[in-house]
Amino acid sequence: MIFQSVKFEKIKIPNGLTVKCVLRADGLKSEATVPYGTSAGKYEVSCFSNFGLDAAIKNFPDLKGKSFKTLNSLEKEILRYDSERFVKIGGNLVLALSVAFLRLKAKLEGKELFNFFSGKRVPNQLGKVVGGGKHAPKGPDFQEFLIYSDKPFKHAVNLNKMFHKRLGAVLGVKTLDLEGGWVVNLSEEKVLDKIADLRDDSFPEIKIGLDIAASSFYKKGRYYYKNRVIGGKSQLDYVNGLIKKYDLFYVEDPFHEDDFDSFAELQAKSKNCLVCGDDLLVTNPDRLWRAVGKSSCRAAIVKPNQIGLLSKMSEFVKDCKKNRVQPVFSHRSKESFDDWLADMSVGTKMMKMGIVGKERESKIKRLSKIVF
Secondary structure (H helix, E strand, C coil): CEEEEEEEEEEEECCEEEEEEEEEECCEEEEEECCECCCCCCCCCCCCCCCCHHHHHHHCCCCCCCECCCHHHHHHHHCCCCCCCCCCCCHHHHHHHHHHHHHHHHHHHCCCHHHHCCCCCCCEEEEEEEECHHHCCCCCCCCEEEEECCCCHHHHHHHHHHHHHHHHHHHCCCCECCCCCEECCCCHHHHHHHHHHHHHHHCCCCEEEEECCHHHHEECCEEECCCCEEEHHHHHHHHHHHHHHHCCCEEECCCCCCCHHHHHHHHHHCCCCEEEECCCCCCCHHHHHHHHHHCCCCEEEECHHHHCCHHHHHHHHHHHHHCCCEEEEECCCECCCCCHHHHHHCCCCEEECCCCCHHHHHHHHHHHHCCC
């Protein structure tokens, strides 16, 4: 594939400004737009470089006239100009070009984008119903209150929509956060009470989960809630108690992003719950192996722009599966309307993709069209 041109454009998305890559090669055109996060782990690669989006676009290498047969050959060329932290050209620009490249390669080979990734199942929706933390500062300290169903894909999506709508009526609120979760001025436990009551009364198929995003309110060994400050041991006991009280099936980032040991202790205490690492792992194979060595978690968030390189992301997913860690592809708070993330999630059991909002629904629509 000979590159005729690579252009990056700044475009508006629902919650911010991001970048779109337009690639022309072999007489064809391909595009890809990428998201980014409000709540980002400190070990993620630089999103738009250390100098901003304009600088990243300016610094990106000129690839016109160069030929690439594989994604690996493209990544190898890009890494001649920057480190894997992408402080000069930004991981999001690398990701946008990589997705555009694979889309064009799929066209040339008569394939679908998902054919480049492993597996033949469509993941179910891990949907957000209430927001807090950095996504909704006026809400609870926990960042996401989540629901999930094992029912067939379309049935599960409809269940989540119904639950989301009913919960909004129960809470008596109309404001949504960045990812479509209801914003309500209640404590974590009061929100969980409302969700659990609705589940028990009308939605027995629904399972409840949390993204605590604990690093966002952690400082120097303590967790700073709005109404109290607690240490690491108390945080462990508190979260473990919530798992048991509300029969939680999934808890993401219950501790700060360097505390592999507390993750492991919680996972050992709550064997029926998927303890999941996001900021802990940042889609990085090296950090995953550290977690595997300590038995820190049984699930791992996959966000391609945390690592920038799709080859590394694919390695991360494969290593998860080898070690019985469930990969969970995830949207971001500042999400685009592009649907490529859905293709990458094929072959996994569940995906965080939101319940409402066109930028969230685009992933659902894409998955509904993928049939095996």
